[in-house]
Each structure stands twice: as structure tokens, then as C-alpha cells.
Amino acid sequence: MTAAAGKINEYKCLTIFMVFALCFVFITFFPLEAKAAKKDVVVFGTLMWQDNDAAKTVKRDWRGAIRYCEELNYKGFSDWRLPTKDELESIVDKGRKPSIYKSFKNTSRSGYWSSSPYYSVSSSLAWVVGFESGGSETDSKTSEGSVRCVRRRYASDMYVELERLNSESVVIDRENDLVWLDTESVTTMPLNWYDAKKYCDNLGPKWYWRLPSPDELGSIVNAGNRPTVKKEFKYALPEAYWTSYMDIENAQAAAVSFYDGRAFMGDASSGAYVRCIRSLHRTLRDDKNNLVYNTETKLLWQDNSDVRTLKLDNAGAKKYCGNLSLAGLNDWRLPSSDELKTIIDSRFNPAVKHEFVNIIPKEYWTSTSERQGFFFFVDFKNGQDLVTGAGSEMNVICVRDHSE
Known part of the structure; x- marks a missing residue:
């Protein structure tokens, strides 16, 4: 066999190997x-x-x-x-x-x-x-x-939904980026909703513990167990536990029963148990100052009542953010389209990460221009980014760069 023929055979073998390798990768890792x-x-x-x-x-x-x-x-x-x-x-x-x-x-x-x-x-x-x-x-x-x-x-690729860390008395949900408190305190005594919220808020430094949303608390229900909570949780009672959802007008709050797994509204002054939650990382809320911080984007977001109620044209929105003083900080600005899209979560209504409690299912301005006189906005009814004229009135949320 000549050197040239040997080289050709070597290339053939290499080609066949690469084809088989690619087939294996696609079959294994892509949704065929x-x-x-x-x-x-x-x-x-x-x-x-x-x-x-x-x-x-x-x-x-x-x-x-x-x-x-x-x-x-x-x-x-x-x-x-x-x-x-x-x-x-x-x-x-x-x-x-x-x-x-x-x-x-x-x-x-x-x-x-x-x-x-x-x-x-x-x-x-x-x-x-x-x-x-x-x-x-x-x-x-x-x-x-x-x-x-x-x-x-x-x-x-075994389905590992939750992991208990006994040394820290917490249960980790890595898929949803959540940490659940699981100490004996979750079974000790019922609190009214206001004291339950205060208990979680005061449990650690800012950005830390809070009451879970109804969806979050519902995610740990296992109807086949008694109490109806997933097996990774060591401390649980077949009783009602408070969520963060509050109907202020009627003084009622949402709770989840771990007797039968149902969600219901109850008098906020009545007693229920408390299981606090925090983010593993990424998006964290500071209730005291009405701020939301994302550890990956290093962006700090306004989330006070103005986010819910204020409507301005695009120029007015930029001016408002430029003049905003919140939590002792003054360097706020209107977010770009790319920045505002980082807080979308289309699983929810409004379509925003659950740490934002004042964003409503309406349109919010960005600073990104599509062409002269037209700017992008994000519609939190469905999480879409669209374009409209600068004179339209829309809701406003401000942002600033932040390191902590």
C-alpha cells in the first residue's frame, strides 16, 4: 500500500468515527x-x-x-x-x-x-x-x-427534585433556585399572616427569607403523603401554612393545607403555620426598601408602589428615573429592552419573576429606540417586547447598576 493510499484510509476511518460520534451526541442529548x-x-x-x-x-x-x-x-x-x-x-x-x-x-x-x-x-x-x-x-x-x-x-439523569441539607436544616430546590427552611420552628406555633410575614422578613439579612408564593408552597405538596408534603421535608404538620398572597381589601391571605394539599383564602388575623423560603441565588427581594436585586446581571430594580400606578410617555419615564431617589440611591435610569426582558417569567401572570410584587400585567417602557420617535416596551400580560410611539403613556420601572 502506498503512503497516499494509507492516508486516504486513515481519513475514511476518521470520517466514519466522527459520523458515529455525532450520531451518539444527537441521539443522547437532543429531543429526538x-x-x-x-x-x-x-x-x-x-x-x-x-x-x-x-x-x-x-x-x-x-x-x-x-x-x-x-x-x-x-x-x-x-x-x-x-x-x-x-x-x-x-x-x-x-x-x-x-x-x-x-x-x-x-x-x-x-x-x-x-x-x-x-x-x-x-x-x-x-x-x-x-x-x-x-x-x-x-x-x-x-x-x-x-x-x-x-x-x-x-x-x-435521575430526577432529583429536592435535596435536604441536614447540616443547615434546609431543603434545596436547585431546579427552581429555592431554599426552604426546614427546622423544628415550622411546627412550633401558628401565627397570624402579619406576624408570619414579619417572622420571615426578620429571619436574616436583606435579600434573604420571605413567605413563599402560593405556587411555590404548592410545589412541595405530595398528595400521597400524610402530611401532604414531599419526603425531603423532615418537619411538617398536617395543618395550614401561610403564603405571601394577601387580599388587602378583604384582609384575607392565601394558605396551603398540608392535610389535603388544597389552597384556600383565610382571615389574615387567624392562625396558620410558617415555612420561610429564599432564593438560592440570582433574584432576591428587599421588602424593607422595595428593591429587587439580581446577582447575575448585577442590576438593582425599583419595586415600590409607583411601579404599579405611574404612567408616563417615554420622555417622562426617562426624566422620572433620572430624578428618582430610592433607598438613599440616586443614579436610577430607564432600563434597556434587553435589561427589562431579564425579569420576564412567562409561567406567571403578570409574566414577571415572582420577587416583583408591584409589576402589573401592563406595558412598561424601555429606553431602547427602534427608530426615530419609537421605543420598545415589554407587555407583562404575556412577556412580549413590542414597539410603540414615544408619546404613548405606559407604566415605568427604573433600574441601576449595583454590586454587593
């Missing part, structure tokens, strides 16, 4: 749709979905659906769970009837329960995803819906 070798499951990206007859026929109420998946032992796996709303929506294909990717062969016409609760002040609801239209809606947790369980595809 495939019917698994084991019948009656569908692998989609890093998730394995139940797809036997039961995925079409089994009906449960919401708590029953959670329990069904947690108790499922199927195809040699026992780590099944009820999928989140986002996970169910990831297998929607609106170009098909039913509106689900073609590898799924067993799909009911009724909606499928997700594990994602929807907390309103008047009812106990959870999200359902329907594959007739591919849409999502809420339904009463006592209604019957279809159930399709899910698990992580690889043992190395």
Missing part, C-alpha cells in the same frame, strides 16, 4: 422522538413516557393521578411520576390529530393531568393538557382526567 425498543413506552429527549393501554384508559382525580404514577412499577422501572405542565406540552404536535407526536399510539380524548397546580383564591385547580387541540386549561382537582406517567431516561 423515537419509539423505544421496549414496547409501550416512548422516548422523547431525556424523558421516557408510558404508552400502554393504561395511558389511554386510566382515569383519576388529580391526587389519584399523582399517587398512580408514584406507585407505578412498569417495564422494570419504579421511578415514574406525573409529568409537569411543561413536560406534557413538550409532546404536543398541533399539526396532527390527536395533537401529539406520532410515536404515541395510546392517547385519550380527555385531558391529561399534569402535576402543576394552579392556585387561585377561590378554588383548587390544576393544569390539564388536552391532545384533541393541544391546548392547556385548568380543572378542579376532584374531576377525573387521563394519566400518562413519565420518568427520566437515564440513571445518570
